[in-house]
Amino acid sequence: MSAVLLPILPPLIAALAVLILRRGSAALALAGATLSLAGGVRLLAGALDGQAETLLLPGLPDMPLRLVAGPMTALLSVAVATVGTFVLVYAIGYMKRESGQARFYAVMSLFLAAMQALVLAGDWVLLLAAWELIGLCSYLLIGFWFQRPEAANAASRAFLYTRSADLGLYVAIFILIGSSGTSEIAASLEAGGSASTAAGLLLLLAAMGKSAQVPLQDWLMRAMAGPTPVSALLHSATLVAAGAILLIRSATLLSPEALFAIGLVGGVTTVAAGVIALAERDLKRLLAASTASQYGLMLIAVGAGVPMAALLHFLAHAAIKSTLFLAAGDFQHAREGTAFDQLKGVGRARPWAFAGFALAALALAGIPPLSGFFSKDVVIAAALSGQGAAWLGPLALAGTLLTGAYMARALRVLWQGSGDSRPVEGTGWMRAGIWGLAIPAAGLGLAFGPLETILDLPAPETAGTVAIVLGLVAALVGLALGWLVPVQRLLGPAHQWAESGLEVAGGLTAWIGRPAMAIARGCDRLEDHLYAAALGIGRAALTIARGGERLEQRLYLAVLGVGRANLAVGRWVRGGDERGIDGLIFALVSGVRDLGARARTLQSGLIHHSLAISAVATAVLLAILFSASLSV
Secondary structure (H helix, E strand, O other): OOHHHOOOHHHHHHHHHHHHHOOOHHHHHHHHHHHHHHHHHHHHHHHHOOOOEEEEEEEEOOEEEEEEEOHHHHHHHHHHHHHHHHHHHHHHHHOOOOOOHHHHHHHHHHHHHHHHHHHHEOEHHHHHHHHHHHHHHHHHHHOOOOOOHHHHHHHHHHHHHHHHHHHHHHHHHHHHHHHHOOOEHHHHOOOOHHHHHHHHHHHHHHHHHHOOOOOOOHHHHHHHHOOHHHHHHHHHOOHHHHHHHHHHHOHHHOOHHHHHHHHHHHHHHHHHHHHHHHHOOEHHHHHHHHHHHHHHHHHHHHHOOOHHHHHHHHHHHHHHHHHHHHHHHHHHHHHOOOEHHHHOOHHHHOHHHHHHHHHHHHHHHOOOOOHHHHHHHHHHHHHHHOOOHHHHHHHHHHHHHHHHHHHHHHHHHHHOOOOOOOOOOOHHHHHHHHHHHHHHHHHHHHHHHHHHHHHOOOOOOOOOHHHHHHHHHHHHHHHHHHHHOOHHHHHOOHHHHHHOOOOOOOHHHHHHHHHHHHHHHHHHHHHHHHHHHHHHHHHHHHHHHHHHHHHHHHHHHHHHHHHHHHHHHHHHHHHHHHHHHHHHHHHHHHHHHHHHHHHHHHOOOOHHHHHHHHHHHHHHHHHHHHHHHHHO
């Protein structure tokens, strides 16, 4: 078996085993994720030694399915498996009281397998299949508590938003395969000219849906209706990350026009989502808005022409954001909710969870020597020195300042207030999951230098100490503002607007969602009418057919009766013919022949016979004449 299958098969087998056995779900899922992590590490070690793994599988004609484990894809595989493993460790404690655990762990395992297939895909067909599969898994997981209307609505909204944007990926793949003649990703990215620009903009559309970029960010906050381990996995290494990963892997394709569009979308998103996060009153929704903002920073780095910076920030963000969500889930169990009014002071009662949350929050803000400091440094350096620096540099710094502000606000809410808490079951598992990810969130920056060498990607042109100083000042100012200044004063008149998610005249829901739903309802009614009409026509045709069948049966019976009567007449005629006419004729013939035979006996040739006959005949004749005379 090829080593490139090692990260994919264990979670896939675990998902099937959970569905079949319906017991030991958590252990099976955790075993699958752990083996997937071991497989990813095996691939990364091989890639670092120059042993890139490639596996060809049967696919479409002349388009085989392809798995590739180079340095970048192997590193992404390790990141996905690491986050997935510790999220499942945490889930053992978090889901302890929940029913439907087999369904939960089966879909989580399938989600991991699909994401591994996506990051290791070497051709567009396999990538597209994995892309669809993670969309399905996210729908099932966000709607895990489907009995709750808000969960069902959130799952539907996430599915519709991301599916609408997925159209861009489909068209982009058609363009790339059509222009290059191959479905191999690496070969198709060499397309240039207008195909490069068109495909790049379409890939951006797909990434905007998955990574919740403006104006498609709304679904991400509503997706918080699902279990917290789901949120941690979605936001850090799987669904939401897929959009940024797509653009990072396609960076060599992108034309200057596409790069500018990507950077601008990312810049606007990092500021807009940062403002939304600052105004949020719910911890999980704040973290969701923060996710959109941080992926905006990654798009800035891609737009600046430095995908390496985006990749490093993705790695740091995966560990940081999963830690933040897992700690938020601990607080959620302690206070039965994640609204700020419920969470005031909960950090005092849950010190281990709060310590992990605070460490990750400072890392996300960009405080040295935590991982976020190094990753934001390269992003800001790229934004200040790359393409479109006049636009992207200020937007990246504004996003960094806002990150510090909303994380400081969250820390203040969690620390200031009553330290009361209810007992929480499964604390040990939850704590292990939090700290399993908090440690890389703190120390991953130390590995960035070797990673830059190993990945052999263009590094940002250094902006010297300017980027470091500007980034650090923005982070510290943001933290100070968020801790010291109430959010109402910080945002001023824009506060209410920010609380509504920066909606304009009802937002995307009013502009697109409701008209689309109205069209869908109209189509549904039209379909009902067409169905009823088709059903009526069918029933009428069936009635006519049944009448025709009855008529046919009657005609058949009539024809059969006439035939039988004709047959009887024929038999009677035949009998009459054989026993009547033919008998009469045969009797007449026989009589004539008998008469002739008798007559021949009279013609013996003897004179005395003739005289005797003549005498007899004369006597008979005279007797007749005499009798006649007497009667007269």
